[in-house]
Amino acid sequence: MPLEILTGPAHGGRWTSLRAGSREWLWRRADPLRADVAPGDAFVDAGGLEECVPTVRGTPDHGDAWSRTWTDDGNGTQSVRCERFALTRAIRSTAGGAEADYVLTADPGYRLVRAAHGLLDLSERATLHLRAGARTRLYPDPEPCVQGSWPAPGGVRLDHLGPDDGTAVGAVVDTARCCVHDGRHRLSPTVAADGQPLSSPRGAISAAFPPPAPTAAPVWSRCSAASSTSPKPVPAMRPSYPRPARCAGG
Numbered sequence: 001m002p003l004e005i006l007t008g009p010a011h012g013g014r015w016t017s018l019r020a021g022s023r024e025w026l027w028r029r030a031d032p033l034r035a036d037v038a039p040g041d042a043f044v045d046a047g048g049l050e051e052c053v054p055t056v057r058g059t060p061d062h063g064d065a066w067s068r069t070w071t072d073d074g075n076g077t078q079s080v081r082c083e084r085f086a087l088t089r090a091i092r093s094t095a096g097g098a099e100a101d102y103v104l105t106a107d108p109g110y111r112l113v114r115a116a117h118g119l120l121d122l123s124e125r126a127t128l129h130l131r132a133g134a135r136t137r138l139y140p141d142p143e144p145c146v147q148g149s150w151p152a153p154g155g156v157r158l159d160h161l162g163p164d165d166g167t168a169v170g171a172v173v174d175t176a177r178c179c180v181h182d183g184r185h186r187l188s189p190t191v192a193a194d195g196q197p198l199s200s201p202r203g204a205i206s207a208a209f210p211p212p213a214p215t216a217a218p219v220w221s222r223c224s225a226a227s228s229t230s231p232k233p234v235p236a237m238r239p240s241y242p243r244p245a246r247c248a249g250g
Contacts, residue, residue: 003098009070015049027121054112097226
């Protein structure tokens with residue numbers, strides 16, 4: 001099923017909508033502080049999907065692109081210039097979902113983390129499907145990182161959302177593909193970046209870039225997502241999870 005992506009270039013370039021038919025996948029909210037932010041300001045969370053680069057948890061918080069105005073270059077292409085890099089993206093719908101191509105240009109040797117940091121609007125029945133046994137780093141703030149295997153590093157199950165209890169936990173999984181099940185609906189995001197390490201934070205997709213070779217300053221990556229609807233709702237709890245036709249969970 002095609003996915004429609006809307007963005008807000010005037011306010012940090014975030015994705016404001018990721019819709020498949022009547023199903024909106026992104027949680028978002030209005031925050032009047034977002035309209036007046038400037039580089040160096042504290043992060044203002046308005047939901048959606050943030051383009052976090054060159055940091056996520058570091059300084060600046062959520063990166064340097066969220067607080068800057070993006071330029072609409074036409075033909076679905078938008079770009080932003082920061083102090084040490086420039087990022088260009090081209091978003092398009094496809095027959096089975098949507099694709100976003102990115103080109104980041106910086107001086108050779110520049111190190112960064114780039115993440116598509118999305119907040120999904122899910123029910124408590126939602127489940128998350130990644131490659132079983134994939135290396136997982138769990139970040140239970142303020143405790144130190146715990147390493148283990150998906151889906152239960154350190155004995156903490158991460159593949160079932162469950163009821164809202166006011167808590168939060170972060171994890172990074174060493175796989176570039178995942179699939180979110182929410183009732184009859186499926187969302188299958190994936191990321192590709194030739195020659196670069198990739199991982200899937202719970203609820204986001206990221207790519208971490210080490211120093212490039214002196215002759216390869218531009219770095220290309222692609223984020224894509226497929227959406228589908230199954231004939232019947234999937235039970236919230238069950239011992240195994242067969243992969244649907246468009247589920248890119250491995």
